[in-house]
Amino acid sequence: MTTTSLPARSRLEPEPVARRDFLGLSALWAAGSALAFATLGALRLPKAAVLPSPSRKYKVALPDTLPPGEAFVPPGRNVAVFRDAEGVFAVSTVCTHLGCIVKTGPEGFDCPCHGSRFAKDGSVTKGPAPRALAWRKVSGSGGTYVVDEGEDVAPGTRVKGDKA
Numbered sequence: 215m216t217t218t219s220l221p222a223r224s225r226l227e228p229e230p231v232a233r234r235d236f237l238g239l240s241a242l243w244a245a246g247s248a249l250a251f252a253t254l255g256a257l258r259l260p261k262a263a264v265l266p267s268p269s270r271k272y273k274v275a276l277p278d279t280l281p282p283g284e285a286f287v288p289p290g291r292n293v294a295v296f297r298d299a300e301g302v303f304a305v306s307t308v309c310t311h312l313g314c315i316v317k318t319g320p321e322g323f324d325c326p327c328h329g330s331r332f333a334k335d336g337s338v339t340k341g342p343a344p345r346a347l348a349w350r351k352v353s354g355s356g357g358t359y360v361v362d363e364g365e366d367v368a369p370g371t372r373v374k375g376d377k378a
Contacts, residue, residue, distance in 0.1 A: 270363040276302070278357070283334065285318040293350055293361055294318055296334065301372030304350040304361045305336040311343040323347065335369060 231239075274288050274295055285294040287307065292315060295304045307316050307323065314327035322339065323332040331340035336347030351362040352373045359373065 271360055272363075273354075273358055274361050275358045285334070287318060288361075291361075291363070293363060294323070295352070295359065295361065298372075301374045302352055302359055303370075303372045304352045305334075306348040306350055306363070308347070309343055310338075310345045310347065311341075316347070337369075 272288070272291065274286070276286055276295060276297055280286050280297060282298045283296065285296055285305075287294050292307045293304045294307055295302065305323075307318075308314075309316050309325040309327065309330055311325065311328055311330050314325050316323040316325045316330075316332065321331070322334045323336070325331070325343065328342055329340065330338065330343035332343070332347050333339050336349060338344075338346055346369065348366045349369050349371060351365040351367050351371075352359050353362075354360045354373065
């Protein structure tokens, strides 16, 4: 019987790592990494992810051609501004049922999500909405008004308008 000897290894070559040792070291590194990332995530918890923003106030210039009682919805805003004989008022266009944006119609507002309907003053005419649309604070005069989406007012609150 002949025996073949393996070639001699140099002293400078690293020793081979057994498969079982490699898998054990890999598991230790994975557990250590997971623990490190979990600790970093836990350290971020006390810091608020959303910073408080100032009240959303903006100017609205009502068109001169806006008929009394018709809604004017400023582009990109969730409010409808009305002008009538008593003054100017703003009604939120966020449905009180599940927060959908209602669409203006000839009779008031229609919710495209679940079919709620609201009169022009925001009162519920057909459910499932549980309460009326919120009225927003309006100030100013001369055709330019400031609407504050962050502050609700009592229904029926109007600012005196120059035109009706």
